[in-house]
Structure formats: C-alpha cells, structure tokens
Amino acid sequence: MRKVAVIGAGQTRFSGAQEKSLSELFAEAAFDALADANLQPRDVQALFVGNALGDFSEGQGMTPAFIADYIGAWNVPANRYDGACASASMAVRDAFLLVASGVYDIVIAGGVERAASLGTPLATRTFAMFSDSRYEFPAGMTFPGVFALLAHRYAARYGLPIEKLKEQMAQVSVQSYKHGMFNPKAHLRKSVTIPDVLKSFTVATPIQLHDCCPFSDGAAALIIASEDKARVLSPKPVFIAGAGQASSGPLASQGEYLPRLKAREMASKQAYAMAGVTPGDIDVCELHDCFSIASLIAAEGLGFFDYGKAGEAWMKGEADIGGKVAINPSGGLKSKGHPIGATGAAQVYEIVRQLRGEVESERQVPDAKIGLTDTLGGDGGTMVSMVFKRGW
Amino acid sequence: MRKVAVIGAGQTRFSGAQEKSLSELFAEAAFDALADANLQPRDVQALFVGNALGDFSEGQGMTPAFIADYIGAWNVPANRYDGACASASMAVRDAFLLVASGVYDIVIAGGVERAASLGTPLATRTFAMFSDSRYEFPAGMTFPGVFALLAHRYAARYGLPIEKLKEQMAQVSVQSYKHGMFNPKAHLRKSVTIPDVLKSFTVATPIQLHDCCPFSDGAAALIIASEDKARVLSPKPVFIAGAGQASSGPLASQGEYLPRLKAREMASKQAYAMAGVTPGDIDVCELHDCFSIASLIAAEGLGFFDYGKAGEAWMKGEADIGGKVAINPSGGLKSKGHPIGATGAAQVYEIVRQLRGEVESERQVPDAKIGLTDTLGGDGGTMVSMVFKRGW
Structure with a gap:
C-alpha cells in the first residue's frame, strides 16, 4: 500500500436554503480544491461524492454522474456514497484505499447536500429514514x-444529575459557537452563553435548541493523491495515516454499549492502529456533534476522556484549544453547519487546514501535527474515523 | 494486484410486488451465496450493496448498515451503491478492486430492490430521477x-425503416422470453412471437409493451474472494479478469455518440484491456436490455456487431446460444426481471453459473469459458463492464 495525501481542500460556505443546484454547489468546492492542488478537472481519475438526500431535495439520484460531467471530469468513474451523515467520510476513505492500492493516482472525494432546502420539518422526517425503518421510525x-x-441513558449510566448534564451539554455548544464566530464558512455565527442554551426552546428533553445542529446546504471536496503525485504537486501534503469504518444496525443492536456506540469504537481503533497513534497523540479533532450529547459520547468513544467524564472535560477547557x-x-x-452528505468532507477540510496552519488565528490549534475525524451516520449505523498527519 | 474470484452466487426469484423487506430479500440471496462458498456471515469482511430506491420503497436509507446487522455480518464496513440500474455492478467492481489490492480477502457484494413494490406508475416517475433532473425530467x-x-435516432442514423427496426426489436424480446421460460428465477415467464410483441400495447412509439422490462422485486449476491481463499474454498472459482466503469452526464453530453453511448464504449474497453480479451472471445454476455432497443445499442457498443447491424444479427440467431x-x-x-439496484449482481450470478455449466440445459451455453456483463445506469450516466473467466 502506498502513502496517500490530501493535496487540495475546498468548501462552500455552509448556509440555510439557497438556490444553487447540487452540481453547482459541489463544483464550487471542487474548483477550490483543484486550484489548491494546482490541478484541472481532467487530471482527476475518479469522483466519489457523499450525498444522502439528493433524491428528495432535488429529485436527482446518481448525482455524481451528473456532477462529473458538470465539472469537466468527463467520463470518470463517479460513485455516490450514502451512509447518511457519514457519506462523505466513506467517500474519502474509499478514495484513500483505492489510491493507496494503486488503482488510482488522483481522486476527488467529497460531499454535497441541500438539507436546508428541504425545510427543517421535512428534513427531520425525511432524514429519519436513516434510522431503522422497521423498528425505530x-x-x-x-x-x-x-x-x-441517549442523553437520559448517559445521565442514568454515569449517575449524573440531568441538570448537571444539561449544563455540560450547554458548554459544548458555547465552545462550538465561540469557534464558529471566527469561521467565515460557518452557517450559524453567533455567541451564546450557558444560560442562553438552557433557556432556548426545548426540542426533546433534555435537548434544547442550541444543543442541536442545523440542517445546512453546502459542499466540501478534497483532492486525494498518491505520495509521488503529492510530493510534486503540493508544498504541504497532509497524509491520511489511518482509516477505519464499521457498521451497526438499529440502536437496539448496540446492546450493552449504550450510551456508547460500538461501531465508533471499532472504527477508531482501526484508524489509530493503522496510523500507529493513540488518542493522546491527537492534537485536533473534528467529531460528530449533531447534538451536544453526541460530542460527549464521541469524545469518550474516541478515547479522549473516561466514560462519563467528557462533560467535566469540556467544563474545564480540556476539549478546547490549549487543552488536552x-x-x-x-x-x-x-x-459550522450540517449538510448531511458533505459533513465528513468538511471535517477533513478543517483538519487539513489546521495541520497546514492556515485557519483564522483565533481558532488555529498551535503547531497541530496529528488530526482525527469522526463521523457518525444515522444513529450509529455507519461510523468512519480517519487519522491525518502533517507531511512536510 | 491479486487475482480475484467469485466463489459464491445467490439470487432470489425476481417477482412483482411481494412482502419481504429489503433486509429479508437480500438475506435470502446472501445466504445462498454464502452456502455456495461454504462460508458463514462472520467470515465476510465488508458488505457492498446496490440499492437505488430503498428510500422510496421502504423509507430506508443507508440500507447496507441494517442488512449487515440483519444477516449477522456484524459491524463490517457496509456501503450502499447508487448508480441507478448499475448500482450492484459498481458494488461488485469495487469489491473486486479492494480484494485485488489486498484491503479485504472476502467481500459480499450484490444488490436489492423492491421496485415492483413501488407500483409501476410511481416507479416510472420516481425512477426518472436517474435521468438529469435539470434538463431531462x-x-x-x-x-x-x-x-x-434512441430508437428513432437509431433508425434515422442507420437508414433503417422503423417497421424493420420494430421487427428486429421484437425478435430481441422473443429470444429473451424464450430463455426466461427455462429460468425458474425469472419474473415474467411466457412465450411470445414477433406478432405478439408488435400488437402489444404501445408504450412510447416505436416501443411496445413486450419491448420493455418490468420493475421487479429481488436480490442477488456474490462472494468475492482473493485467489488464495478461492483456491481453498471453491472447486469452481470464476475469476473477475477485468472491470471498467465510466460516467456521462445527461444524454445531450453524449454529443455525436447518439444513439451510441460513450461511457459504455469506454467502460467495456477498460474491461477488455484489463482481461486481455476482445469482443470475439466472449462466449456469453448478460447485457442491459431494459428495452429491446437497448440490447441492439449495447451489443454494438460492446463490439459484438457492426453499428446498425445488431438487429440483423438477432434475426439470424447470431446473438443466441450457438451463434456468435x-x-x-x-x-x-x-x-428475468429488473430489480434496479440488484440487476448488475444478477447478471454476474448468471455469468458465474454459465461458466460453471450449472444452468438449466435448455439455456446453458455449451462449454462457456469467458463471459461479460454490461450494466447501464440511468440513460448512460453510469456504465460498468466486467469480464469473467472460468478458473479451473
């Protein structure tokens, strides 16, 4: 297996409902990524695109075939990935595996979604299709x-008073909004306090509105290349050092793992092992915080904090820049926002730019060398973890 | 790259609307395939499933995550492929590439669909999403x-009177139905004559009802294994000798290729080249005859007959057992039927059993050594070709 690097990264601003088509949105991210890598569309040998809801937002299936044509990557193999929110991470992982194995030298992988364009009530109902249609929906x-x-289960499992957990979850949101203020591509840019979160609309007890991510429109794209191409094309290649993927069925199949998610723990172990790192080596992590409670569960499942203790870590700043x-x-x-099928690629976009030291100074992790992405599809049905290393 | 073989093949009977869920249908094919390969679900390292319409037929996205759990292939990476009718062929091709490259040793790849369960008018409308949603639909x-x-374009391009083309198309149907009579897993089993076809209901001139495939429910699954596993596990491994995939955008992007399809010609050239064979070496071919005209176009694009001459070949029996x-x-x-996301896997199922000499004697191609599958997604948006060789 060859070494593989990300040599170009592009992202649209994430937003509410907007008028660009899936092809137009993806093209914007793709052209950014291609320019970043000094490449033309014709240099790409395959196109892998995460897109979960295109059939519903735009009446378009098999989206990547049309995107490939639209961006001028004519006639390349074009695959659509649907692993719900983890779609784009699956696309990036498969690009990594197929470049590593020598099938391709240069692949564009990413994702696109118009989730906000569906309208939130319809998006919530439509998106519930990514839980189990037989037992859950x-x-x-x-x-x-x-x-x-899961939040109630978490509180009960670790003997945490629900009011205390709500405060910890609120702190997760406060931290996220704080950084998003300095991200010009973020969907929701505002400053909130713990009391703001606690008094926001109750969505499903104990989750308040500010504990929830939005449905967004947006796209992100990465250029994945073999090491020899990367060394020629990029002054700052970021290597994909490890990748893992696992599945599970409905939540009930997690068995005794609840509120932990078994597939995450398997996927991240694979990624760490392949990269030869441990959780303690990770400088910066983009994890799947669709809800604040999801952040706590993720940070524990990834091995950053003891089970039941992630909330305390957030309260102490250990999960923030300058912390653990x-x-x-x-x-x-x-x-930043959550355009379902694009989210995994946007996580990679952020990690790549962090490892290059290119993000806004207010939110740059100083001298970040190793990064991790964690993406959750459905209610744990698909989990993808990837480890990235600075390569220069 | 290692050699890769199909060591197990399973298929449900294809049918009209039935009550089994996507997971149950796929399980039936998967257990057949696993038994054929003397394997258990836990022996499988990844699950790749073509499924284009699950969101609509059953309100289930990310289907393979739930299927993996249901069949007992717990926690393996589970990918969904949507390339419209070519979905399962993409799944098989990626399984081939990832086993060839040593990422996995044993993968189950296939497809499942409940297209008939949608009801034909709704299926036709829903399925139109796999043409271009901006310009075509x-x-x-x-x-x-x-x-x-395409049929009118074909007649005009090759100076063929439309009545003559209609007769040739009818002969394509007559031959297909003749073989389906002896396939116990076929959806529509009946004998038709050229006059039967010509006087059947006009769907869209010049296409009559018997020129059209049905929407079907069904599933097919293959066990894809590395050569060393195959040699141990299977007395009759069938090797995947070559695979190609290409995309195109809307029909308008075919440009001067109409009524030919550019992506098919590219995908099949890739597959032939990788396998080191020419069209003349192919003993048996399963090609994408969603409509009779599609058979003529496919047979020419794959290099079996001169452009404009495939109809004559069918009339003379050159496209039948005993012919060219x-x-x-x-x-x-x-x-046999067309369960959209399963069709490519069912084509591979047939080729594998033909090369093993295992099909019903009335439709067995004598001493078949090399086979080809050709699968078309949308109106040419995704094309996959694969060459198979008898390996014992």
Missing part, C-alpha cells in the same frame, strides 16, 4: 428523539 | 421516452 423516532434518549485535545475548532456541526 | 422525460427517442455470442441466456432484464 414506526415508533415515532426522529434523531432529536434518539439523542434525547482541541475539539471542533471549526465550530463543528452545530455552528 | 422537467421536459417530461421518463425512461421509456428516452429509449423511444450468446446474449442474455438468463432471459435478461425483460424476462
């Missing part, structure tokens, strides 16, 4: 409900 | 219309 479960249940590990300096899904 | 195009236009190349001895999409 018919019971009335949508994702705020899933994570509200800088989590979601992009603003995360909560502030 | 808004003009009222559905797939019968696309292929009707045996095309669609399974009954093809027309008789």
Whole structure:
C-alpha cells in the first residue's frame, strides 16, 4: 500500500436554503480544491461524492454522474456514497484505499447536500429514514428523539444529575459557537452563553435548541493523491495515516454499549492502529456533534476522556484549544453547519487546514501535527474515523 | 494486484410486488451465496450493496448498515451503491478492486430492490430521477421516452425503416422470453412471437409493451474472494479478469455518440484491456436490455456487431446460444426481471453459473469459458463492464 495525501481542500460556505443546484454547489468546492492542488478537472481519475438526500431535495439520484460531467471530469468513474451523515467520510476513505492500492493516482472525494432546502420539518422526517425503518421510525423516532434518549441513558449510566448534564451539554455548544464566530464558512455565527442554551426552546428533553445542529446546504471536496503525485504537486501534503469504518444496525443492536456506540469504537481503533497513534497523540479533532450529547459520547468513544467524564472535560477547557485535545475548532456541526452528505468532507477540510496552519488565528490549534475525524451516520449505523498527519 | 474470484452466487426469484423487506430479500440471496462458498456471515469482511430506491420503497436509507446487522455480518464496513440500474455492478467492481489490492480477502457484494413494490406508475416517475433532473425530467422525460427517442435516432442514423427496426426489436424480446421460460428465477415467464410483441400495447412509439422490462422485486449476491481463499474454498472459482466503469452526464453530453453511448464504449474497453480479451472471445454476455432497443445499442457498443447491424444479427440467431455470442441466456432484464439496484449482481450470478455449466440445459451455453456483463445506469450516466473467466 502506498502513502496517500490530501493535496487540495475546498468548501462552500455552509448556509440555510439557497438556490444553487447540487452540481453547482459541489463544483464550487471542487474548483477550490483543484486550484489548491494546482490541478484541472481532467487530471482527476475518479469522483466519489457523499450525498444522502439528493433524491428528495432535488429529485436527482446518481448525482455524481451528473456532477462529473458538470465539472469537466468527463467520463470518470463517479460513485455516490450514502451512509447518511457519514457519506462523505466513506467517500474519502474509499478514495484513500483505492489510491493507496494503486488503482488510482488522483481522486476527488467529497460531499454535497441541500438539507436546508428541504425545510427543517421535512428534513427531520425525511432524514429519519436513516434510522431503522422497521423498528425505530414506526415508533415515532426522529434523531432529536434518539439523542434525547441517549442523553437520559448517559445521565442514568454515569449517575449524573440531568441538570448537571444539561449544563455540560450547554458548554459544548458555547465552545462550538465561540469557534464558529471566527469561521467565515460557518452557517450559524453567533455567541451564546450557558444560560442562553438552557433557556432556548426545548426540542426533546433534555435537548434544547442550541444543543442541536442545523440542517445546512453546502459542499466540501478534497483532492486525494498518491505520495509521488503529492510530493510534486503540493508544498504541504497532509497524509491520511489511518482509516477505519464499521457498521451497526438499529440502536437496539448496540446492546450493552449504550450510551456508547460500538461501531465508533471499532472504527477508531482501526484508524489509530493503522496510523500507529493513540488518542493522546491527537492534537485536533473534528467529531460528530449533531447534538451536544453526541460530542460527549464521541469524545469518550474516541478515547479522549473516561466514560462519563467528557462533560467535566469540556467544563474545564480540556476539549478546547490549549487543552488536552482541541475539539471542533471549526465550530463543528452545530455552528459550522450540517449538510448531511458533505459533513465528513468538511471535517477533513478543517483538519487539513489546521495541520497546514492556515485557519483564522483565533481558532488555529498551535503547531497541530496529528488530526482525527469522526463521523457518525444515522444513529450509529455507519461510523468512519480517519487519522491525518502533517507531511512536510 | 491479486487475482480475484467469485466463489459464491445467490439470487432470489425476481417477482412483482411481494412482502419481504429489503433486509429479508437480500438475506435470502446472501445466504445462498454464502452456502455456495461454504462460508458463514462472520467470515465476510465488508458488505457492498446496490440499492437505488430503498428510500422510496421502504423509507430506508443507508440500507447496507441494517442488512449487515440483519444477516449477522456484524459491524463490517457496509456501503450502499447508487448508480441507478448499475448500482450492484459498481458494488461488485469495487469489491473486486479492494480484494485485488489486498484491503479485504472476502467481500459480499450484490444488490436489492423492491421496485415492483413501488407500483409501476410511481416507479416510472420516481425512477426518472436517474435521468438529469435539470434538463431531462422537467421536459417530461421518463425512461421509456428516452429509449423511444434512441430508437428513432437509431433508425434515422442507420437508414433503417422503423417497421424493420420494430421487427428486429421484437425478435430481441422473443429470444429473451424464450430463455426466461427455462429460468425458474425469472419474473415474467411466457412465450411470445414477433406478432405478439408488435400488437402489444404501445408504450412510447416505436416501443411496445413486450419491448420493455418490468420493475421487479429481488436480490442477488456474490462472494468475492482473493485467489488464495478461492483456491481453498471453491472447486469452481470464476475469476473477475477485468472491470471498467465510466460516467456521462445527461444524454445531450453524449454529443455525436447518439444513439451510441460513450461511457459504455469506454467502460467495456477498460474491461477488455484489463482481461486481455476482445469482443470475439466472449462466449456469453448478460447485457442491459431494459428495452429491446437497448440490447441492439449495447451489443454494438460492446463490439459484438457492426453499428446498425445488431438487429440483423438477432434475426439470424447470431446473438443466441450457438451463434456468435450468446446474449442474455438468463432471459435478461425483460424476462428475468429488473430489480434496479440488484440487476448488475444478477447478471454476474448468471455469468458465474454459465461458466460453471450449472444452468438449466435448455439455456446453458455449451462449454462457456469467458463471459461479460454490461450494466447501464440511468440513460448512460453510469456504465460498468466486467469480464469473467472460468478458473479451473
């Protein structure tokens, strides 16, 4: 297996409903990434695109075939990835594997979604299709409900008073919004305090509005290249040092792991092992904070903090820049936004730019060398972890 | 790159609307394939599933995550492929590439769809999402219309009187139904004559009802393994000798290629070159006959017959068992049926069983050594070709 690097990264601003088509949105991110890598569309040998909701937002299936044509990557193999919110991370991981193995030298991988264009009530209902359609959705479960249940389970499991957990979750949001303020590509840019979060609209107890990410429109794209191409094309290649992916069925299949998610723990172990690193080596991490409780569960599942203790870590600043590990300096899904099928690629975009030292100074993790992405699809059905290393 | 073989093949009967869920249907095919390979679900390292319409037929996205759990392939990476009708062929091709490169040793790849369960009018409308949503669908195009236009273009391009083309197309159907009569897993099993086809309901001139494939429910699955695993596990491994994939945008992007499809010609050239064979070496071919005209276009694009001459070949029996190349001895999409996301895997299922000499004697291609699959997604947006060789 060859070494593989990200040599170009592009992202649109994430936003509410807007009028660009999926092809136009992805093109914006793709051209940014290609310019970053000094490449033309015709240099790309394959196109992998995460897109979960295109059939519903735009009546378009098989989206990448049309995107490839639209951006001028004519006739390349063009694959669509649907792993719900983890779609784009699957696309990046497969690009990594197929470049590592020598099948391709240069692949463009990313994701695009017009989730905000669906309108939030319809998006929530449509998106519930990524839980189990046999046992979960018919019971009335949508994702705020899933994570509200996980929050209650978390509080009960670790003997945490629910009011204390709510405060910890609020601190997760406060930190994310703080960083998002300095991210010009973030969807929701505002400053909130713990009391602001606690008094915001109750979505599904104990989750308040400011504990939830928005549905966003947006796209992100990466140029994935073999080491020899990377050394020629990029002054600052960021290497994909490890990648893992695992699946699970409905939440009930997690068994005794709740409120932990088994597939995450498996995927991250694979990624750490392949990269030869431990959680303590990670300088910066973009993890899947679709809800604040999801951040706590993720940070523990990834091995950063003891089970039941992540909230305390956030309260003490250990999950922030300058702490044990800088989590979601992009603003995360909560502030940066959550265009479902694009989210994993946007996490990679942030890690690549952090490792290059290129983000706004207010949210740059000083001298970041090793980064991690963690992406959750559905209620744990698909999990992808990837480790990145600065390569110069 | 290592050699890669198919060591197990399973398929459900293809049918009209039925009550099994996507997971149950796929499980039936998967367990057949696993038994054929003497393997258990826990032996599988990844699951790749073509499924284009699950969100609509069952309100289930990210289907493979739930299927992996359901069949007991717990926690493996589970990827969904949407390339419209070519979805499962993309899944098989990626399984081939990732086993060839040593990432996995054993992958289960296939597809599942409940297209008939949607009901034909809704399926036709929903399925039109796999043409271009910007330029084609808004003009009222559905797939019968696309292929009707291609038929007229074909007749005009090659100076063929439309009545003569209609007769040739009818002969394509007659041959497919003849073989499907002997395929116990076929959806539509009946005998038709050229006059039957010509006097059947006009769907979109010049296409009659019997020129069209049905929407079907069904699943097919293959066990894809590295050569060393294959040699141990299977007395009759069938090797994947070559694979190609290409994309195009809307039909308008084919430019001067119409009524030819550029992506097919590129994908099949890749597959032939990788396998070191020419069209003349192919003994048996399963090609994408969603409409009879699609068979003629495919057979020419794959290099079996001169452009404009495929109809004559069918009339003379050159596309049948005993002719130049045996095309669609399974009954093809027309008789065997067309469960969109499963079709490519069912083509591979047929080729594998043909090369093993295991199909019903009435439709067995004698001493078949080399086979080809050709799968078309949308109106040419995704094309996949694969060459298979008998390996014992």
